[in-house]
Amino acid sequence: MHSEHTFKQYDAELEALRGKVLEMGGLVEQQIVQALEALVKLDSNLAKEVMVNDQLVNALEVQIDEGCSQIIARRQPAAGDLRMVMMMVKTITDLERIGDEATKIARTAQKIFDEDRMYKPRFNEIKSMVALVREMLRTALDGFARLDVSKTVEVARQDELVDEHFRSAMRQLITFMLxxxxxxxxxxxxxFVAKAIERIGDHAKNIAEYVVYMVKGKDVRHISVQEMERETLEP
Amino acid sequence: MHSEHTFKQYDAELEALRGKVLEMGGLVEQQIVQALEALVKLDSNLAKEVMVNDQLVNALEVQIDEGCSQIIARRQPAAGDLRMVMMMVKTITDLERIGDEATKIARTAQKIFDEDRMYKPRFNEIKSMVALVREMLRTALDGFARLDVSKTVEVARQDELVDEHFRSAMRQLITFMLxxxxxxxxxxxxxFVAKAIERIGDHAKNIAEYVVYMVKGKDVRHISVQEMERETLEP
Structure with a gap:
């Protein structure tokens, strides 16, 4: 039999893990912001900082993964708690890959800094895209923190907007090249920077969808925005 | 107390899930091969088949995810078995994303078929890349099936080769555009097709790394090829 004491400790362990996921999310958001700044200002030091911090992100992933396995093995969570743990495992995979994409952007900033500064590109479209995916990530993590799915559809719609921006950036670049x-x-x-940001949007959308699974016990990963609207906005 | 009967049933459940993961892997490999063929032959029907089959891949992911959660909730696997389940959860995420990349390639084939057939590109580099990532995926899934980590380093090295091919394809294309x-x-x-294939290589490498975690209980995701060699080739 579990005593009340054990339950409290279990809740605390689960809370601590959730906190770590949010910490990782905060770090990854910072990566995105700094990578953009490194690119726009061609700031080599900032680019390096993003690359170094990626190791922190990776270490957090490994640590949280371990924690999730331990809590399953020792506490045998059921139903909602188990869903929570499984969703944390998935969420951190996407967070880690957002970190990878931010690192790629920083590497591009470094490369432009080192080599080819003849044509300084304008980054207007890139800036709008970053603003969007940053907001998507925040909304997704906020939903994770509050177990709130009311904004999932918003994230999905923003993802479509990011894709539109990407196509528009591509058209602009083609004109430029011609x-x-x-x-x-x-x-x-x-x-490729635009592509990396578009990916970040995809990952943020994934995270928002995991929250729906966690809260509603329903898998909304492979459905349309309309269906998702039905799933998340109904009580 | 678990009876012997229960244990046998549990093993059978775990085996069935492993079988489903391999089935999903086979389907995804077929997606890659068909997407390439659709592209090289500009075969619109084949491209559509890849897109339709992606729904099967997605459905399998949801199904296996469910199965993994159920086995955790009902059987409370410990140690090695739990690692196995957790690694299945991660493996299918990468398989599903390989399916997405193959679908993107098929969509490009469709697009070229529909619109722009004035310049028929040569796909030599693309073909070599697909041959490589297909082999990587096979080796990774084979390692998963046999719980064998002896080829993980090979997969990691092939991933570096894929990246080289990608850079070479990019140089060729730049010359062509100029x-x-x-x-x-x-x-x-x-x-973008080359980029999608390079991603497929990354996902195959991820799968190979999960097998190391499963077998050795050691996380090798964020280490160098040299360190990985030490981890996997030592007894």
Missing amino acids: EDPRTISMSLEVL | EDPRTISMSLEVL
Whole structure:
């Protein structure tokens, strides 16, 4: 039999893990913001900081993974608690990959800093995209923290907006390359940055969808935005 | 107390889940092969088949996820068995994303078929890349099936090779675009295909690394190939 004391300790353990996931989320959000800044200002030190911090993100992933396995083995969580643990395992995979994408952006900033500064690209579309995915990530993590699914549809819609921005950035870059083929290499770098941000949006959307599974016990990963609206907005 | 009967049933359940993961892996491998064929032959029907089959892959992911949660809740697996279940949960996430990348390639094939057939690109580098990632996936799944980590380092090295191919494809495409800017749009399509294949390689490498965790209880996700060699080749 579990005593009340054991239950309290169990809740505390689960809470501590949730806190670690949110800590990881905060770190990853910082990665995104700093990677953009490194790129726009061509700040090599900041780019390096993003790359170094990625190891913290990776270490947190391993640590939380361990914690989740331990809590399953020792506490045998059922129903809602088990869903919570499983969703943490999935969430940190996406957070880690957001960190990877931010690191790629920082690496591009470093590369532009080192090599090719002849054509300084404008980053307007990139900035809008980053603002969007950052908000998506925040909303998703906020939903995770409060077990609130009321914003999931919003995140899914923002993801569609990010995809539109990506296509628009691509059209702009093609025009740019056609006008002056000497900008092709640099334009491709910018294109890959846009691609990385688009990925970050996908990961944020994944995280928002896990929260629905956690709260509603329903898998909404492979359905349309309309169906998701039905699932999340009904009481 | 668990009876022997219960244990046998439990083993059978775990085996059935492992079988489903391998089935999903087989399906995803087929997706990759068909997506390439759709692209090279500009076969619109095959491209559609890949897109339709992606729903099977998605459905399998949801099904296996459910199965994993159920086995944890009902059987409370410990140590090695728990690691096995957790690794299945992670493996299917990567398999599902390989399916997504294959679907993107199929969509590109469809797009080229529909719109822009003026410049038929050569797909030599793409073919080599697909051959490599297909082998990586097979080796990773084979390691999963046999709980064998002896080939993990090989997969990691092949992943580096895929990255080299990607860079070489990119250089080729840049030359191509510089020579004839009218090929820019098409070249970007091919570049994104190359990017999708490079991603597939990353996912295959992830799967191979999960097997090490499962077998050795050691997390090798964020270490160098040299360190991985030490971890997997020592008895």
